Amino acid sequence: xxxxxxxxxxxxxxxxxxxxxxxxxxxxxxxxxxxxxxxxxxxxxxxxxxxxxxxxxxxxxxxxxxxxxxxxxxxxxxxxxxxxxxxxxxxxxxxxxxxxxxxxxxxxxxxxxxxxxxxxxxxxxxxxxxxxxxxxxxxxxxxxxxxxxxxxxxxxxxxxxxxxxxxxxxxxxxxxxxxxxxxxxxxxxxx
Amino acid sequence: xxxxxxxxxxxxxxxxxxxxxxxxxxxxxxxxxxxxxxxxxxxxxxxxxxxxxxxxxxxxxxxxxxxxxxxxxxxxxxxxxxxxxxxxx
Numbered sequence: 001x002x003x004x005x006x007x008x009x010x011x012x013x014x015x016x017x018x019x020x021x022x023x024x025x026x027x028x029x030x031x032x033x034x035x036x037x038x039x040x041x042x043x044x045x046x047x048x049x050x051x052x053x054x055x056x057x058x059x060x061x062x063x064x065x066x067x068x069x070x071x072x073x074x075x076x077x078x079x080x081x082x083x084x085x086x087x088x089x090x091x092x093x094x095x096x097x098x099x100x101x102x103x104x105x106x107x108x109x110x111x112x113x114x115x116x117x118x119x120x121x122x123x124x125x126x127x128x129x130x131x132x133x134x135x136x137x138x139x140x141x142x143x144x145x146x147x148x149x150x151x152x153x154x155x156x157x158x159x160x161x162x163x164x165x166x167x168x169x170x171x172x173x174x175x176x177x178x179x180x181x182x183x184x185x186x187x188x189x190x191x
Numbered sequence: 192x193x194x195x196x197x198x199x200x201x202x203x204x205x206x207x208x209x210x211x212x213x214x215x216x217x218x219x220x221x222x223x224x225x226x227x228x229x230x231x232x233x234x235x236x237x238x239x240x241x242x243x244x245x246x247x248x249x250x251x252x253x254x255x256x257x258x259x260x261x262x263x264x265x266x267x268x269x270x271x272x273x274x275x276x277x278x279x280x
Contacts (some may be wrong), residue, residue: 006275010267012260025248032263039267043274098194103227114244123241142242143211149209163228168203175234 003058009039013056017063024067026139034070038063048051068154071136078115078133086131090169093176104175105169119182126177134170141167157164193217198228202235 004012011055017038037171041062044051095101112121130167136155139165140146148160157163193201193224194241201210222229249257259267 006271007268009271010264014259014264014267015257018263019249019257022257023246032259035259036263036267036270039271043271049255094194094196098196100195100227104208104230104234106230107234107237110241114241119223120245120248123245130257138242143246145243145246164204165200167207168200171203171235171238172199174238175231178238185258 003046003055006039006043006046009042009059016056017059020060020063023068024137024144026143030070034063034066037066041066065151071154072131072138073157075134075154077170082131082133086134086169090172093172100157102176104179105184107179108181113182115165120183125179126149126181127173129177130170130173134166134173137166138164138170138174192224193221195221195225195228195231196223198222201266202228206235206239240261 002045014035017035018031021034025031025034035121038059042059045062050053053061093101119148127138130138133155137157140154141148141151146154152160153158153164157166198218201214204214206217222232237247244249
């Protein structure tokens with residue numbers, strides 16, 4: 001069994017692979033890189049394509065490995081400082097007695113927000129502004145609905161408990177970011 | 192009485208697993224008197240709904256929406272051609 005002409009891969013499978021990667025990374029440039037790496041890896045492994053699955057399923061399988069490699073690499077490359085900064089940021093959200101330093105106020109019309117393109121741009125921006133370890137976690141667990149076990153394995157988080165602690169931080173941060181950039185955005189007065 | 196910080200952890204946790212009776216009572220007592228945490232509780236639920244909505248939205252893209260950019264596609268085609276001609280005899 002052979003694959004089709006690699007010259008046609010980009011046209012035939014490019015968009016499907018790109019969307020797959022974009023959903024899992026929320027980062028257009030990174031998604032493009034991963035798709036390109038997938039094509040090049042597939043070219044090298046073409047002889048081993050068994051034809052048991054469709055060509056697209058085979059390519060998605062390669063992309064999955066690229067994604068896992070990416071997340072593992074990210075998890076390992078993280079400087080200790082990132083965790084320290086994260087802790088310090090959280091400390092600033094609460095006063096000495098553990099009460100909110102900036103009290104959460106109700107969000108008006110979240111149903112309306114999700115109909116707006118602008119809102120989703122802000123939402124994605126807030127995810128990208130998370131410290132990378134929290135962004136990856138939120139994307140895989142909350143957006144892609146991966147199981148706790150899979151998330152911990154891919155991101156090399158030692159216990160489910162740790163994952164819950166991290167998710168809590170991600171939520172405090174996202175809430176704060178959406179509040180500041182959308183729901184309770186301060187009016188621009190002097191422009 | 193638990194702090195808002197602790198309450199925020201329990202509210203987040205309740206999204207991921209069932210709280211123990213002791214946790215539920217402590218949180219319930221706190222929420223009775225804390226409107227800020229009641230607002231936060233609604234917001235963590237909304238955050239989950241938004242994450243789901245984003246995933247659904249990305250899966251039901253309109254044609255042309257979220258396509259590989261022509262520049263990226265061209266770059267990939269060139270890379271494939273280069274590799275391919277290099278490997279073939």
